[in-house]
Amino acid sequence: GMWYQFKGEKGEAEKALKRALTLEPENPDFIYALADHYIKSNKREQARQLAQQFKDRYPSSPIGQNLLDMINRMGKYR
Secondary structure, three states: OHHHHHOOOHHHHHHHHHHHHHHOOOOHHHHHHHHHHHHHOOOHHHHHHHHHHHHHHOOOOOHHHHHHHHHHHHHHOO
16 A cells, blocks of 8 residues: 555555555554554544554554654644
């Protein structure tokens, strides 16, 4: 899915990442990748939901909180 981003096809990237997540909903890489995609696309609410999901599902990992921090910072500079 990541290769789409470099070509600027955001809709395709999102579709590919959502499809990957449907196939493997427990895969932290896919949750992270889609959250990261939403952050880069300025879709804060979608990004926040996934970050929270990551945090709830993998509480021992700092990644969920790191994503939430990143999303919270987004609002301050807009």
